[in-house]
Amino acid sequence: MRIRLDIAYDGTHFRGWATQPGLRTVQGTLEPALARILGGAPRLVVAGRTDAGVHATGQVAHVDLDDDQAARLIRPGREAASLEGNPHIAALAGRLRGVLGAYADVTVTATSLAPEGFDARFSAVWRRYEYRLADDRTGYDPLERHRTTRVRGVLDERAMDAAARSLIGLHDFAAYCKPREEATTIRTLLDYSWTRGADGTLTADVRADAFCHSMVRALVGACVAVGHGRLAVDDVAVLRDEAVRTSEFAVLAARGLTLTAVGYPADDLLASRANQTRNRRDRE
Numbered sequence: 001m002r003i004r005l006d007i008a009y010d011g012t013h014f015r016g017w018a019t020q021p022g023l024r025t026v027q028g029t030l031e032p033a034l035a036r037i038l039g040g041a042p043r044l045v046v047a048g049r050t051d052a053g054v055h056a057t058g059q060v061a062h063v064d065l066d067d068d069q070a071a072r073l074i075r076p077g078r079e080a081a082s083l084e085g086n087p088h089i090a091a092l093a094g095r096l097r098g099v100l101g102a103y104a105d106v107t108v109t110a111t112s113l114a115p116e117g118f119d120a121r122f123s124a125v126w127r128r129y130e131y132r133l134a135d136d137r138t139g140y141d142p143l144e145r146h147r148t149t150r151v152r153g154v155l156d157e158r159a160m161d162a163a164a165r166s167l168i169g170l171h172d173f174a175a176y177c178k179p180r181e182e183a184t185t186i187r188t189l190l191d192y193s194w195t196r197g198a199d200g201t202l203t204a205d206v207r208a209d210a211f212c213h214s215m216v217r218a219l220v221g222a223c224v225a226v227g228h229g230r231l232a233v234d235d236v237a238v239l240r241d242e243a244v245r246t247s248e249f250a251v252l253a254a255r256g257l258t259l260t261a262v263g264y265p266a267d268d269l270l271a272s273r274a275n276q277t278r279n280r281r282d283r284e
Contacts, residue, residue: 001070002114003089005030005044007059009106011254012146016052017059026050026106030061033099037092038069047120047262048127051214053254055147058128058261062120089113117271118264122278126190126263127211131204131220132256135227138200148201149256155227157196163226163236164192164204167219174243176219177212185212185243194223217251225249 007030015023019031027044034042047060065073073088092111100107117123132148134140135155141148167189174185191207204223206216222239225231231248239246265273 001065002118003063003065003092004112004114004118004120005061005063005093005108006110007061007106007108008057009055009059010146011050011053011055013105014052016054017046017049026056026059029100029106030096030108033096034063036099037095038065038072040066040069042069045120047124048211048259050259051254054257054259056259059259060120060124060262062114062118086113115267115270117267117274119270119274120262122274123264123270124210124262124277125265125273126207126209127259128191128205128207128261128263129211129216130258130260131206131216131252132258133202133204133220133224133252134200135202138202141199144201146255147258149253151224151228153228155202155224156229157194157202157227159233160202160223160227161194163223163231163233164194164219166233166237167192167240171240172243173212173215173240175239175246176215176222177245178214178218179245180213183212187212187215189219192219214251216257217254218249220256221249221252224252 009026013024014026017026019025019028027046031042031044042063042065044061044063050056050059073092075088089111093108096108132144133155134148134150135153137154140150168191170186170188172186173189177185179185188209190209191205193205194202196202204220206219222231222236225248226233226236235248239248264270
């Protein structure tokens with residue numbers, strides 16, 4: 001039985017998603033909570049392995065249950081149910097929240113039976129991130145300090161938005177990625193825009209089929225350089241096309257970054273999408 005989990009967390013005090021010996025991580029917090037309820041050693045597969053300090057409101061993961069774990073979904077004294085619309089599966093989210101605690105910095109917002117062929121990582125067709133930024137026009141809100149990065153000066157959001165839109169498309173984003181051995185830096189950037197809200201906060205909306213390591217924070221840093229006038233609007237695409245890691249802009253802090261959504265195809269396309277993605281990763 002494969003279960004889909006929808007997850008949210010404040011990444012401030014986590015050293016990223018993935019389990020690391022001696023460090024507090026999201027995966028390392030959730031898996032023991034699952035084990036307390038279901039037994040065994042459940043292992044989560046996640047859509048996006050976020051870095052230290054990165055938040056999420058729309059993270060997705062799956063877990064495969066053996067027969068004994070599936071049986072423990074049913075609480076003592078409760079009747080069993082068919083898999084379709086099984087209330088015990090939906091109730092797992094609440095049970096996990098109970099184990100995690102009332103004011104936990106990670107929560108499971110929903111649990112459901114995964115459709116046939118669903119893979120939280122490989123079936124995904126896009127990931128969406130938000131980046132929140134405050135400048136001198138915004139002012140300082142202490143309640144938002146854990147999810148907003150501050151920069152000095154007043155940024156030109158129109159120039160930043162124009163620069164962001166110039167990067168959209170299928171390209172080699174090596175200039176905007178922290179290199180990893182034998183990993184491709186070719187990505188399809190589907191959306192990238194900047195807006196300034198009524199409170200003055202600048203928000204980036206960034207969506208791609210997948211992201212390289214530190215890619216979003218580098219894309220943000222380049223547009224901040226444009227907003228400060230250190231780079232021209234056209235420079236960000238020029239730097240991209242040079243496909244070389246550069247020091248022309250700073251990679252901004254993780255605190256402003258939130259994974260807000262993961263997109264999947266229709267249920268009948270989940271398996272083929274997962275196979276397609278696996279095959280491509282194997283070739284990389």
